[in-house]
Amino acid sequence: MLEVSTLSAWYGAAQVLFDVSLRVGPHELVVLEGLNGAGKSTLLQSLIGLGPRVQGAITFQGQSIAALPAHQRARLGLGYVPEDRRLFADLTVRENLLVAARPPTSKAHSPAPGTAAQQLDQVFSLFPALKAMQKRRAQEMSGGEQQMLSLARTLMTSPTMLLLDEPCEGIAPVLVEAMVDALLQLKGQGMAMLIAEQNALLAAHADQVITLVAGQTGVPLTP
Numbered sequence: 001m002l003e004v005s006t007l008s009a010w011y012g013a014a015q016v017l018f019d020v021s022l023r024v025g026p027h028e029l030v031v032l033e034g035l036n037g038a039g040k041s042t043l044l045q046s047l048i049g050l051g052p053r054v055q056g057a058i059t060f061q062g063q064s065i066a067a068l069p070a071h072q073r074a075r076l077g078l079g080y081v082p083e084d085r086r087l088f089a090d091l092t093v094r095e096n097l098l099v100a101a102r103p104p105t106s107k108a109h110s111p112a113p114g115t116a117a118q119q120l121d122q123v124f125s126l127f128p129a130l131k132a133m134q135k136r137r138a139q140e141m142s143g144g145e146q147q148m149l150s151l152a153r154t155l156m157t158s159p160t161m162l163l164l165d166e167p168c169e170g171i172a173p174v175l176v177e178a179m180v181d182a183l184l185q186l187k188g189q190g191m192a193m194l195i196a197e198q199n200a201l202l203a204a205h206a207d208q209v210i211t212l213v214a215g216q217t218g219v220p221l222t223p
Contacts, residue, residue, distance in 0.1 A: 001026045001161055001192050002047070002078075007056030009039075009046050009215075016042050016052065017215045024161065024194050024208075029187045031203045032196045034212035040196035041083060043212065044163045047194075048080040049073050061160070079159025083166045085150040089139035093130055093149055096138055097123065100156040116156075123152035126182040144175030151182065161192040168199040176201075 002024040009017035016039050024030045034040050045051035047058060049070035058066040065073050074080070088096050101116040124131035127148045138146060147167060154162065167183070168176045180201045187193065187205070195202060203209050210217055 001028075001061060002194065003057070003059040004047070005057040005059075007043075007046060007054060007058065009042055009052040009054045011042075011052050015215070017046065017054075019056070020212075020215070020217050022194075022210055022217060024192055026192055027187070027190045028192055028207040029183075029202070029205060030194045030208045030210060031206040032194060032210050032212060033198060033203070034196075038212045039215040040212055041165050042215075044080065044165050044194070044196055047073075047163055048078060050080075074157060074159075077158070077160035079154040079157055079162045081151050081154045081162065081164045081167060083169065085146050087138040087146055087149060087153070090137060092135050092137055093141075094120075094134040096149055096153050097130075097156050100153045102157045119156050119158070123155050126155075126185060127152055127178065129178070142172070142175075144171030144179075147171055148175070148179065148182070151179070155186075159191075161194070162186070164193065164195040164197070166196055166198075168197055168202070 004020060004022050007017060007020045008015060020043060032040050032043065042052055046054045049068060054066065056066065057064065060073070060076060060078055063076065065076065088099065091099065097120060098116060101119055129145065130148060130152055138149060141149065151167060168179050176199065180199065183193065183202065184205055
């Protein structure tokens with residue numbers, strides 16, 4: 001589904017990724033591990049088309065996307081959940097979700113339902129807590145609740161694959177459990193995912209665990 005070959009990235013003159021190669025197959029959960037500063041966020045931003053200058057090959061569902069802007073990669077079905085969430089603080093939970101609603105570009109390849117109402121039902125089934133706070137503004141939510149909303153909003157775009165940057169970082173343990181449960185439900189529905197995460201609960205269920213060290217991929221580990 002996603003293939004990356006000899007990908008390098010620079011911020012100005014500073015190189016932060018060095019010939020990174022990886023593959024995420026259909027329906028696979030791949031966990032990307034590494035210390036802070038190893039380049040995990042940079043790699044995900046490079047794949048969605050945000051941030052650094054890159055060189056190398058990125059292929060998604062058989063199509064080269066390295067030259068495409070971020071919005072075109074998203075329209076092809078690549079969903080991105082950033083660590084900083086990027087919610088509309090003044091909008092309610094429901095408004096944040098509906099503003100992102102988009103039908104699948106290919107019903108044959110997306111596990112998401114086709115209408116906004118059906119999409120809402122799906123994300124509320126994954127995150128029942130969000131259903132109970134539909135009228136709450138994003139700025140009034142806890143960090144963990146905002147993280148759930150950020151993932152739910154990305155699901156409203158009908159992605160066929162998710163890129164997630166530290167979805168369990170800095171949130172309460174009970175919400176970590178809810179997040180992990182939701183991600184495993186998505187895996188069970190056939191969603192492909194590449195997740196930068198240190199939480200061992202996810203790695204234990206991964207098809208691959210890839211270690212990033214100083215901007216380079218190490219030997220994939222089998223969980």
